[in-house]
Amino acid sequence: MDKTIYLCLAHMSEEGIEQKYVKEAFDTNWVVPLGPNVNAFEEDLKRFVGEGKEVVALSAGTAAVHLALLACGVGQGDEVIVQSFTFCASSHPITYLGAVPVFVDSEKETWNMSPDLLEEAIKDRIAKTGKKPKAIVPVALYGMPYDCTRIMEIADRYAIPVVEDAAEGFGSRFKGQVLGTFGKFGVLSFNGNKMITTSGGGALICNDTESKNQIMWYATQAREAYPYYQHETIGYNYRMSNICAGIGRGQMTVADKHIAHHRHVQALYRKLLKDVEGVLLHEAPSADYDSNFWLCTITLDPLLRVKGQENAYKDVVKTAVGGAAGVIHAVDCATTDCQPNENVEALRAFMLDKKIEARPVWKPMHKQPVYKDAPAYINGVSEAIFKIGMCLPAGPWVTDEDVHYIVECIKEAIVR
């Protein structure tokens, strides 16, 4: 292979429709965080998520989580229940608001929030604090739907609003219904590595015009109707730029094609990994769970021997995983007290040598030093999967030939 196969990369429409809308923004001088592209992108998203919903385009998925929590009334000293097995953008905004995340572990089947533990956590928080948690944040990990039936039933019974983090689950469905449309709010992300991209951006799915207007108001610095800037509430600068929305409009023309391709890649992994002993592809528990397979994930049997595993974690990694931009803190120790097994680390390194980007699954938030004091309701599932899990490349750039090559490399890495 002369190219690197990345986990998931932005992929523009073949016809360059994105550039047409971006050019339009320049030609009409709408180079601001509002405008015709933003409005049209929101209309496209409304059509995509289905009848009766409103959508607000924002500068990031993280901003969408933040504003959804704010609109649920989350403030200083409140508690918010959040899936522990996730990317930090699900939980960090809770702390932005001065609230406390209460982490809930996962069920084995979907890797997402365990409904049993959710109810246990609600009861215990009420018993311990005398207050109900202000919101519940389940996460569609790698696109896999959570158990919407049970989570919504529990949330409704306790009258706690649900903020669905469907940032990775754009286009996934549960029992035929689009993720992000079950709760009070649904979070979408259009970062460069998500199902569709606006280079960076996000959106919030809302249930009605009133909540849409509330979100829009918060996203534009919460201004009052005076001929000058009058501020009675703290607001944010979170609206999507008209340039980014132009990219989003173009991406919406290929969204269905992208989703179909991710599912196709998963199906190909299924076929090719079927007889590879010790390597298990993560699949949906039933037809009710219609995942977009944003990333395809596997788990490695701890007894599986991978070439070079005796040298795993010998060297300090120089950059963060994911080719992350920005500044990464250097570390002087190659290990932590909770890390993937040595065979997983060895496979990651082996694949990198073969120019394939493979990555451990998200490290659960309740195992993150920054959250060491947060309450957590744990059954061991997410930590166990973190130790054996691995993400494999998916998305429109990954060809059938690539998938064959990836699986061949996995086979080559295994010591039989």
Ligand SMILES: *Cc1c(COP(=O)(O)O)cnc(C)c1O
């Ligand atoms: C990507 C992502 C988000 C939002 O991230 P942004 O990069 O801010 O758009 C939120 N939650 C999860 C689980 C994500 O993967």
